[in-house]
Amino acid sequence: MGLSRRGFLLGVLGAVGCSYTGPSGRVRIAAGEAGGFYVEFARLLAGEMNAAEPELRVEVVETLGSVMNIARISAGEAELGLVLADTLAAARAGSPPFHSPIDLTALGRVYENYMQLVVRADSPIHALSDLSSHHVSLGASGSGAALFGERLVTTAGVPVVVDHHPLAEATSALRNGRVQALLWSGGLPTPALTDLDNAIGIRLLDLAAYAPTLRSHYGPVYDAVTIPANTYRSPTPTTTIGVPNLLVPNPALPTPTIRTTVRVLVDQATHLVPQQALGTQYLDVRSLIDTIPAPLHPAAAAMYRDLRG
Known part of the structure; x- marks a missing residue:
């Protein structure tokens, strides 16, 4: 770390x-x-x-x-x-x-940043709530993703085990099973996530349900935005939070x-x-x-x- x-x-x-x-x-x-x-x-x-x-x-x-x-x-x-x-x-x-x-x-x-909560494509985790008690990298220390990530899990009431890794370390940790998810804040697509997707397959978790509560707690800086299908290899779009x-x-x-x-x-x-x-x-x-x-x-x-x- x-x-x-x-x-x-x-x-x-x-x-x-x-x-x-x-x-x-x-x-x-x-x-x-x-x-x-x-x-x-x-x-x-x-x-x-x-x-x-x-x-x-x-x-x-x-x-x-x-x-x-x-x-x-x-x-x-x-x-x-x-x-x-x-x-x-x-x-x-x-x-x-x-x-x-x-x-x-x-x-x-x-520009618009897309919050990308990433799991392995073969993971049994399909929603943020499934990450309870699992290790999750919520961005690097000193990043906006870390601030957002802590707000997200607190608002959602999901008690994850928080790690803070830079992107290169986070993708390695997800690939090796040391974390079960990583949060990245960036543009579409992010090359490091494309590389990880090509290597092991990734899936993005839908965060749309949390946008209204985040807005009510923290103001209009958060919007629901869509990550288009085939941004990575997934054939379906994913709704997430944009900042x-x-x-x-x-x-x-x-x-x-x-x-x-x-x-x-x-x-x-x-x-x-x-x-x-x-x-x-x-x-x-x-x-x-x-x-x-x-x-x-x-x-x-x-x-x-x-x-x-």
Whole structure:
């Protein structure tokens, strides 16, 4: 197992408030795990930003996900970060795993994340309730999947044995029987899950029944969404929970950099969809400006108006 969730939270979430220590012109994008949608999108964004503004030095930083990305932004260790809407809402409210409110805005809603609760295709487990007393990897420590996973099992009243593994470790653990399910938050399809499906066969559990209760407890950051048939090898669609992903700036990020970022999001939208998600993800201005639960950064709002009126 990687870094414990308790150890991670004690290490990076004790301090609240954001600082900015990055050198002028350097933009670090706190992304996610290798092989996931976060990193692939961030690499495309970095490339387009570097091309649009040669004086910028945009680079991608691999992390374990949304909670860690907020920690890096708060510590001045990232200028931009990709953050799930439920994690951002918790940070702004000072709700667990955050100790006090963190005043963050957003530059855009960039895509939809699909919560994928995965079991082996030959598993006798066919519903979340069947996982009672079984080992389940609920995302890596520091990920948005970990926050969502704990909310899910608590809301459902299913007492699972919680592990926290990064995706590569989680797929290995499922393949070897050390966990009976894994939760992953990402785009469709996720290559690591495609590889696992080709190796042993996987099945996704339907989570539709839990969407209303999650919304009533935590607000409109959760929606029921459909994973289409044949996303992996399954010939039938699966309903799960979708969570928007937002691009979040350090509050001290200079206005010119914010304007460049927004211009790239709008003008290069068709070039910012990772190959793995073509046909399931897209960017347009209508979705970009819908940054609930955080306000749109004022400089970003002004740039959207300049570009599209």
